Amino acid sequence: MSGTINDPSVARTGGNPFLRTVAAISTVAGWCSAAMIVIAVAITCQMIFVRFVLNGSTIWQTEAVVYLMIAATLIGLPYVQRLRGHVNVDLVPLALSPRWRKALAVGMLAVSCVIVAIMLWYGYEWWHFAWDRGWRSDTVWGVLLWKPYLALPVGLGLFLLQLVADLYAVVAGIDKPFGLEDS
Numbered sequence: 001m002s003g004t005i006n007d008p009s010v011a012r013t014g015g016n017p018f019l020r021t022v023a024a025i026s027t028v029a030g031w032c033s034a035a036m037i038v039i040a041v042a043i044t045c046q047m048i049f050v051r052f053v054l055n056g057s058t059i060w061q062t063e064a065v066v067y068l069m070i071a072a073t074l075i076g077l078p079y080v081q082r083l084r085g086h087v088n089v090d091l092v093p094l095a096l097s098p099r100w101r102k103a104l105a106v107g108m109l110a111v112s113c114v115i116v117a118i119m120l121w122y123g124y125e126w127w128h129f130a131w132d133r134g135w136r137s138d139t140v141w142g143v144l145l146w147k148p149y150l151a152l153p154v155g156l157g158l159f160l161l162q163l164v165a166d167l168y169a170v171v172a173g174i175d176k177p178f179g180l181e182d183s
Contacts, residue, residue, distance in 0.1 A: 030079025074155025
């Protein structure tokens with residue numbers, strides 16, 4: 001795992017219990033995401049073996065790999081946010097004074113929280129429809145769709161939690177806006 005307390009590429013917690021808890025949750029989500037990717041690769045290898053070595057047909061493998069990769073992406077969002085791995089263009093923040101840089105960071109984090117909260121709401125609604133109505137995929141496997149759709153509210157909820165923690169850390173002065181030190 002990369003990063004230490006002094007690593008500017010990792011969101012700082014400053015010993016704050018809330019920030020440390022959120023960082024731990026995001027790290028666990030990252031490990032779960034990595035495990036899903038490894039499982040998807042193993043299933044892909046098994047599928048290749050069955051199809052090309054045993055000359056057999058596959059039923060569930062392709063669908064499982066797709067669902068696992070989508071879930072890994074969604075569940076991995078908070079970990080990537082914690083490590084500041086999302087695309088960040090810092091040309092404008094570098095040109096701003098520390099005060100305006102902080103205002104921009106607070107504004108962008110607040111807007112991000114609102115957008116992710118809206119996505120979380122609709123993701124939850126979609127998951128709940130699948131759960132309530134017993135939706136199944138239109139494949140031979142016929143998986144109950146609430147299971148893969150659960151990655152939407154869980155992943156977006158954890159991402160929102162990490163964004164709220166980042167916003168709190170910037171407002172409280174625990175973390176630097178955009179991870180940039182004042183010059």
